[in-house]
Amino acid sequence: MADEADSPQSRTSSYTTLTAGPGFRAEIEVKRSRFITVLVRTPDEDAARAALAGLRKEFHDARHHCSAFVLGPDRDVQRSNDDGEPSGTAGIPMLEALLRRETTPGVADLSDVTAVVVRYFGGILLGAGGLVRAYSESVSAALELAPLVRRSRLRICAVPLEHAAAGRLENDLRAAGYVMAETRYEPQTTVLRLALPDNPGELARAADRVAALSAGSTSLLPGETAWVDVPVS
Structure with missing residues (x-):
């Protein structure tokens, strides 16, 4: 698939992203809490926020809808949100999982991807360290299976x-x-x-x-x- 002519500001001539489509989903369970990761290809912030809004509506009964995205050929747009989890325990670990994903050995160049992790609380507190590991693992595990181009x-x-x-x-x-x-x-x-x-x-x-x-x-x-x-x- 070809897009419009590239921006002269971009310094990068190639990067990795998700295949076009409705997105990719995976789920893990940690101490009875369900962590549903949805990865969506998003070309800009408007698309990223629209994807998050749609998932909030779909999973309206979940306690948390944490998110992170990295955008642009140079990966110069990066955002994360804990959505009610303790500060720094969800969005940042998710963003780091996107940024460190190696698409070839030694090369981490994933971009134009939004990750949303929907958490259904299972009644057992995980603690700050447990939350960091759970959100990071949820995104990393989904990325291992997601189709890339x-x-x-x-x-x-x-x-x-x-x-x-x-x-x-x-x-x-x-x-x-x-x-x-x-x-x-x-x-x-x-x-x-x-x-x-x-x-x-x-x-x-x-x-x-x-x-x-x-x-x-x-x-x-x-x-x-x-x-x-x-x-x-």
Whole structure:
């Protein structure tokens, strides 16, 4: 999935986030208290707060709806809330769990994610240390199972050609390992769109491949850069 052109302020060209969708849920139990973690992909603070509001409504009978989110390619927006738990025992441990999640060994780059932990109190007090461990473990355990994608800033290139030839060339490009953005259909042509690393060497190699696979009937036309979801290998 490709988004609008990237912001020039971003210093990062790639990070990890959740796959697009309604979110991911997991649950643990600690001394009869239920901790239900909901992870939601959220592009901005409005979306994060909307996700929290929706979960408050869904789990309206729960005692706590603690939350944390980290947003932006550079992870420069970070917030947390204890929602009635003792200060520092819920939101901050949740945020730290998001920030320290290594998506590859030695690389912690998860972003655009909101975590909400809904707690149903089980009647046994956990103490400050117990709460910190429970909220941290709840988010960490959910992240271990949640589906992730790479979010990369790529150059979107157009390949216009006749409708009848588009299907075969698209299959050939996918088989060659290229990431395809959304195809566009125009009255006289189909425009295949490739998402390529934004450097001259990669663009030149892709142009040569397109020319070879199409027998010279079309060419690669570089366009804007955009954020694109790339499956995690």
